[in-house]
Amino acid sequence: MPDDFPIIDAHHHFWDLAHNPHPWLRDLPMIPFRYGDYSALRGRNFLPADYDALVGPHNIVATVTMEGEWDPADPLGESHWMQALAEATSRPAAHVAQAWVDRDDGGSVLAALERIPLVRGIRHKPRSAAAPHLVQRGAPGSMGDPRWRAGYARLAEHGLHFELQTPWWHLDEAVDLIAANPATPLVLNHAGLPADRSPAGLAGWRAAMRRLAEAPQASVKISGIGLPGRPWTVEDQRPVIEDCIEIFGWQRCLFASNFPVDGLCGSFETIFSGFRQVAAGLPLEQQRAMFHDNAVRIYRLTR
Template sequence: MPRDLPIIDAHHHFWDLTHNDHPWLRPDHPPIPFRYGDYSALRGKDFLPEDYDALTGHHRVVASVTMEGEWNPADPTGESRWITQLHARTGRPAAHVAQAWLDRDDVEEVLATQAAMPLVKGVRHKPRIAAAPHLVERGAPGSMSDPRWRAGYARLASQRLHFELQAPWWHLDEALDLIEAHPETPLVLNHTGLPADRSAEGLAGWRAAMLRLARAPQASVKISGLGLRGRPWSLEDNRPIIRETIEIFGVPRCMFASNFPVDGLCGSFVTIYDGFRSAVADLPWADQLALFHDNAIRTYRLSLPLAAHLA
C-alpha cells in the first residue's frame, strides 16, 4: 500500500454562484474563450467545501489554497471578503490568492485592502497575452511590459504580497524582466507555464522559456492545469511535463495543485492526483512531502507544521 501522503492543494477555487458574481460562470453571460473549450459543465454550479470533499477520494487533503475566480472586477476585493467569511464558518481555505488589477487607478487602495486580510498571501492579475509566440508585443497596454502595469507590480513588496502569474510560456521573458526589476517580490507561475502545444516545436519553446525563468530564484511553479483540450487527463501525456518541470526548477520550487473544479473538465480529482503521485513515486519520500505539502506551507506562509519529519 502506498505511504500516507498529506496534501496541501496549492490552487483551486470556491464559488457560490447563488449569492456571488462571477460573470463568466453565469448562465446568462456569453461564454468566454476558454483553453479547455466548452466549459458549460461549470456554469451555474456552486463549488464549496462540501463539493470539493466529495471529489478527493482516497487522497488526504489536509489544507488548500484558493485562487481568485474572476469575480466581477468592479468589486476586486469582494471575493476575498467572502472567502474570509467562508473560512470563519468552515476553516477553509488556509490561504487565498486575491484579485488585483495592477494597471488600474485604484491599485494602491485595492492592494492595501487585500493585504489587510490575513488569508490573502498574494494576488493574481492575468496580463494581456498574445495568441502565439510571434505575436508578442512588448509594451502593449495590459501586458507585463506595460509601464503602467509594471508600476502596479512595484507596489506588491510593500504590502508583503507575492505575484501569481497565469500566462503562456512565450510571455515568461516578460516575467523574468519583472523579477529582475523587483527581486524582492516572489513570483509563482500557475499551471506549469501552459504547455498546451505538445508538438516537438511547442515543447522546445516551453522548455527554453522555463529554463530562463528558473534562473531567477524568486520564481516557483505550480504543477497544475495540464489538461489538453479534447483529451482526458492521462499520466502518459503529462508525466514528461511533470518531471521536466521538477528537473528545471528543482523540488523546493515546485508544488502540485488540482485547479478544481476547472480541471474537472479534463479528469477526476482522483485521476489527476493518482497521476501526480505516480509521476514522482520514485523520488525520495522527503521530496514527495515537499512537492505535495511542505513547499505550499512555505510559499503561502501557512501556520501548519512541516511534514519533513515524516521522511
C-alpha cells in the same frame, strides 16, 4: 507514498453562483476558454463540502484558493467572502486575491487586501498574445507596460507575492519583472500553459521555463495541464511534470488540482493519483516538499 501522506492542494477555486458575481460563469455569450466548452461549470456551486466529496483517499490537510474571475467592479468582494468561508469551514487555509495592478484604484486595493488575514498574494492575468510570433513587448496591459509594471512594484510594500498565469512565450517579460522587483516572489500558474505538445512547442516551452527558473524568486505550480478534448492521462502529462521538476527543482514545485476547472479533463482522483504516480520514484523528502512543504513555505501556513 502512503495514503495518509499529507497534501496541500495549492490551487483551486470556490464559488457560490447563487450569490456571488462571476460573469464568465453566469453571463452569455460564454468566453473563449482554453479547455473549450466549459458549460459543465456553469450554474453549479463549488464549496468546501463539494470539494471534500471529491478527494477520495488523498489526505488533503489544507488548501489554497485562487481568485475565480469575480466581477472586477467589486475587487475586494471575493476575498472578504473567502475569509468568511474559511472562518466557517476551515477551508481554505490561504487565498490568492484578484487585483488589477494597472487600475487607478490598484494601490488602495492592495492596501485593503493586506489587511485581510487569509490573503497571501494576488493574481492579475496580464495581456497576452495568441502565439509567440505575435508578442508585442510593452503592449498596454502586458507585463512590459510601464503602468502595469508600476502597479506590480507596489506588491512588496504590502507583503504580497504574485501569481502569474500567462503562456510560456511571455515568460521573458516575467524574467525582466523579477529582475526589477527582486523582493516579490512569483509563482507561475499551470506550468506555463504548455498546450502545444508538438516537439517544437515543447522545445520553446522548455527554453522559456529554463530562463524563468534562473530566478530564485520563481516557483511553479504543476496544475492546469489538461489538454482540450482529451482525458487527463499520466502518459500525456508525465513529460511536462518531469520537465517542471527537472527545470525548477523539487524545492520550487507545487502540485495542485485546479478544481473544479480541471474537472473538465479528469476526476480529482485521476489527477492527484497521476501526480503521485509520476513522483513515486523520487525520495520521500522530495515528494513531501512538492505535495506539502513548499506550499507551507510559499503561502506562510502553520501546518
